[in-house]
Structure formats: structure tokens, C-alpha cells
Amino acid sequence: MSRDICIYLEFLTDAHRAQIEKAAGAAGFVPHFFTLDQFEEAKDCLQHCEVLYAHSPELLRTAPAGLKWYCCSFAGVDPYCKDPSIFANPDCLLTNSNVYGVTIAEHVVMVTLMLLRRMPEYEEVIRAKSWSNQLAVRSIRDNEFTILGTGNIGVNVAERMRGMGAAKITGLSRSGRPHPAFDTVYPISRLDEVLPTASILVMALPGTSGTFHLLDRARIALLPASAYVINVGRGSAIDQEPLMEALNAGRLAGAALDVMDPEPLPKEHPLWNARNLILTPHVSGNMTLGYTCDTNVEMFCADLANYAAGRPLRGLVNRKLGY
Numbered sequence: 001m002s003r004d005i006c007i008y009l010e011f012l013t014d015a016h017r018a019q020i021e022k023a024a025g026a027a028g029f030v031p032h033f034f035t036l037d038q039f040e041e042a043k044d045c046l047q048h049c050e051v052l053y054a055h056s057p058e059l060l061r062t063a064p065a066g067l068k069w070y071c072c073s074f075a076g077v078d079p080y081c082k083d084p085s086i087f088a089n090p091d092c093l094l095t096n097s098n099v100y101g102v103t104i105a106e107h108v109v110m111v112t113l114m115l116l117r118r119m120p121e122y123e124e125v126i127r128a129k130s131w132s133n134q135l136a137v138r139s140i141r142d143n144e145f146t147i148l149g150t151g152n153i154g155v156n157v158a159e160r161m162r163g164m165g166a167a168k169i170t171g172l173s174r175s176g177r178p179h180p181a182f183d184t185v186y187p188i189s190r191l192d193e194v195l196p197t198a199s200i201l202v203m204a205l206p207g208t209s210g211t212f213h214l215l216d217r218a219r220i221a222l223l224p225a226s227a228y229v230i231n232v233g234r235g236s237a238i239d240q241e242p243l244m245e246a247l248n249a250g251r252l253a254g255a256a257l258d259v260m261d262p263e264p265l266p267k268e269h270p271l272w273n274a275r276n277l278i279l280t281p282h283v284s285g286n287m288t289l290g291y292t293c294d295t296n297v298e299m300f301c302a303d304l305a306n307y308a309a310g311r312p313l314r315g316l317v318n319r320k321l322g323y
Helices: 014-027 041-046 057-061 080-081 101-116 117-125 152-163 190-198 215-221 238-246 290-309
Strands: 003-008 029-035 051-054 070-074 093-095 146-148 170-171 184-187 200-203 228-231 254-257 277-279
Touching: 003 277, 014 029, 014 290, 029 041, 041 057, 051 057, 051 080, 051 093, 051 290, 057 080, 101 117, 101 152, 101 200, 101 228, 101 254, 101 277, 101 290, 117 277, 146 152, 146 190, 152 170, 184 190, 190 215, 215 238, 238 254
Parallel strands: 003 029, 003 051, 051 070, 070 093, 146 170, 146 200, 170 184, 200 228, 228 254, 254 277
Antiparallel strands: none
């Protein structure tokens, strides 16, 4: 009897499929490929599969108790951790693909430069067909960054800012464990001490009960008026109403949000019209960069070999912690 893998993804190239077939054959598995317009076919196949490689809560809900490993092709696994009933097998392994650091870090560099060089305001100048060009700008060079989250995304952001001349990079994580990409790493419990001196605050946090509205009204008030806030983690980590109030009142220099709560953002939501705010529709990660797709498949193949050999999985998620 074959050991089957259901693969339900939209980004795979012929080369990716060949790579997976080779890795699966070496591990003693048979892969079955489906595109996103083949949900019913994938659902039928899944009923006899041991492994699922996808990003579909809907498909996962149809899986039998025989499913032993769900490899999520996305980094964010909060939908799978908040609702344990989504797994028919309570002991099903969950892994995620922490391969978005490069593309998200480049997005952070982009919006950081846009904020420091006053692009939201210059857009207003241009829309008014004016020619005011004397707004004072700031630089990444000699600036200071505070990064909430020292995982794959936070580390990639830190490395790029360091390469562009950042003077100091402070990280905050649950453990406060040191990491060479950061000058200092504090436990998240010391966030209130750090915020009053933050210049550019980058948020790269997972969506968990512990990160919900971590940046709330009281903490937004701790930030200097010259500070910028950039969020590429989860929209739920920021209380958006006081953020809008601070932006509109000039109590914050600006913000860039790639994630919001809710998503998609309703057309009538006041966040659209907040001052000095750059909004992007959750595009900093995605599967649009070739490197991201290639590394995603490489990680799955490596963990498939680990799984077959009974070794620990590299991308294993603690479903209780949510990451």
C-alpha cells in the first residue's frame, strides 16, 4: 500500500513538481498534485493520504483522522492553531514555511524609505500639482530600529538595515534570547521600556492571543511623535483606532501597514484616510517571488526526508503557542 501525499498549491512549476516527485520517491511516498480549481479532486484524494502540503483550512477540515502531517506552505498558521477542531487527528503534525524573510524584508526596506523620505506627503503635493520639495528627510543610515519578533522575518529585516548603515538594532522576543543580527534583544515583557526611545518600530509577530493588540492605546502613547510604525506580521497586533488617532493628530510621524484587521479592509473603513499612512493589501510575503517559491519547496522536501526517517521536522509548529 502506497504512502500518499496530497499537494494542493497554485505556485508549483514543472521543476518544483519534479523536485517533489524525486524527494517523495526517495522517502517512499507517492505525490498527487492539484491546483486550486481542483478542490473536490484534492478532497477525494486526501481521504487516503498521510501528508498534506497546502494552505487551505477548508481542505484540511475534510481530512480524515489518518492524516499525520500537514505542511502549511504559508508562514502564518494562526487559523490552524486557534481552532483545534480543524484537525480530525489531534496528534497531526503541523509545520509552516518560514521562507518569507527575504521578500518581506525587502518590502520593509521599501516602505521605510518611503516614510523617511516623506512619500505620503509628496504624493499629496503631486496630486495638488504643486512643486514643494523642501520637506526634511531622514535616512536608514545612522538610524535606530526596534524589531518586534526575532524570527526569520525579523532577522532578515535586521540584516538589511545593518547593511544600509543602521546605527542600532534592538530586537524583542518572547524569550529575549540574544541573536547576532541584533545589538540587543529584550524579552517582550520589557516593551514599555523600549518604546519611548523607538525611532522606527517594525512589527513581525505571529497572530496569537499573546500578541493581540500588543501595540494598544497606552503603548502607542509611549512612542515619540517622530516615530514610524511598520507592521508586516498580523493586523491584530495593533489597536488600529488609537493608531489612526495618533497619525491624524501628528502624534506619530507615519506608519506602513501590510496587514490589517479585518482583511480585506472594508471600503468605508477610516483607516484608508489616515494621515501619513502607507497601506498595502497583504503583499509583502505571498508567493510572488521566485526565491520564496523555490525555498518553500526545498524546505518541504527536506522535511519530507526528516519525516520518513523519523527525525524532528525543521518547520514544526507548537500549536499551543501558535508558532
